[in-house]
Amino acid sequence: MVAVGFFTASVVATVRNHDGLAYQLPAVLVLVVLLGFQIMHAGPWRLERLWWPWSLVAHGVLTYLPFLLFDGSWVGIPGSFAGSVLLTVTLPRSWLLFAALVAGQYPLCAALGGNVGQCVNAAVSTAVGGIVVYGVARLADLTAELRAARMELAERAVDQERLRVARDLHDLLGYSLSVAALKCQLAERLAVEDPERARAEMAGVLAMVRQAMSDTRWISSGDLQMSLARESRSAVSVLRAAGISATADLDCGVLRPELDAVLATVVREAVTNMLRHSVPRRCEILADRDALGSVSLVVSNDGVPADGAPRRPGGGHGIENLTERLLAVGGRLTVEQDGSGWFRLSAVVGAPAARTAARAAGPARAPEAA
Structure with missing residues (x-):
C-alpha cells in the first residue's frame, strides 16, 4: 500500500x-x-x-x-x-x-x-x-x-501438555493399576481358603481404583499433590500384603512440594517396575539428606533375573519420565543392577529444607511399621 x-x-x-x-x-x-x-x-x-x-x-x-x-x-x-x-x-x-x-x-x-x-x-x-x-x-x-x-509457542505448549499428560498417566495410573492387579491375584488365590482375606484384598482394589480416579483429576489439573511419606507407606503396605519384606526409612526432613511430588513419583515408578519385571522378596526405601542439603532417595529390591540387562535413564518410558522430572528440579537419576539380583534406583536432588510447616501428608520419617 x-x-x-x-x-x-x-x-x-x-x-x-x-x-x-x-x-x-x-x-x-x-x-x-x-x-x-x-x-x-x-x-x-x-x-x-x-x-x-x-x-x-x-x-x-x-x-x-x-x-x-x-x-x-x-x-x-x-x-x-x-x-x-x-x-x-x-x-x-x-x-x-x-x-x-x-x-x-x-x-x-x-x-x-x-x-x-x-x-x-x-x-x-x-x-x-x-x-x-x-x-x-x-x-x-x-x-x-x-x-x-x-504459532510455534502455541504448538510447543500443546506438545508439552500432551507429553505431561502422557507422563502423568504412565507414572500415576501405572502404579495404581499394577497394585490393583496384584491385589486381584491375591484375592483370587485366597477366595477359597481365606474368604475374609480375599474380601479385604478386594476392598483394597476398590481403594486403588478410587485412588486412580483421584490421580486422573490431578492429571487434568496439572497439580500433583503427592507426598514421599504417603507413597512410601502405601508401597510398604502393598508389598507386605503380597508377601514381600518391605521397609521404608525416610530421614530427609520436610521437602518443598515440587520435590516431594517428584520423589513420590520415583517411589511409585520403582514399585511398579518391581512388580512387573522381578520376583522380589525384599524391598528397601531409604531417603536422607547430606550436610549440603541434597536429598537422596534409593529404592532397591532383589529378585531380578541374573541375566537381565540393567536399565538406564532413557531406556524406557518410566525411567525416561523420571529422568525428565528430576532434571526439571535440578536432580539426577541413576540405576544399577548387581550380580546378586539386586536392582537399585537412586534419585538425588538439591533440596534445602522447607521453611513452611510440615505438610498434612504425614510425618517426614516413615518407620518400618508405616
Missing part, C-alpha cells in the same frame, strides 16, 4: 508538471517498472536474494537515468530506491550507501537548476522516503516473525 501510494503521488506530480502524452506516457511506464522493483525489494521474498544484485542495479539505473529527460520533476523518486538499498544491502554498507544517496541528492538537484531550498527539500524527501519504505517493510517482517513465533 505504501509503494502504491508513492507510485500514485509520483504519477500525479509527473502528469501535472508536464503536458503532452509523448512525455507523460514514458514517465508513467517507468514509474510502473519502478513500482515493481520497489515491491520486489520490499517484500519478504527479497530475503531469498534470487535477483540480487542485478535487480538493485536496474532499479538504480531506472531511478537516475530519467533525470536526463524529466529534469526537476523527478527529484522525489530516489526515495524508494534508497529504501530498497536499506532492505537489500547488508549492514553496515546499506546505511553508508543510503547516506551517500541522501547527500548526493543536493548536488544533483543543484545541477538541474534548483535553489537551496529545493535542493535541501530533495535531500530530505529522499531520506524520509527511504526510511518510510524501509520501516514499513521491516514492520511487516517483524509482524510475520511475531505471528510465526506465536
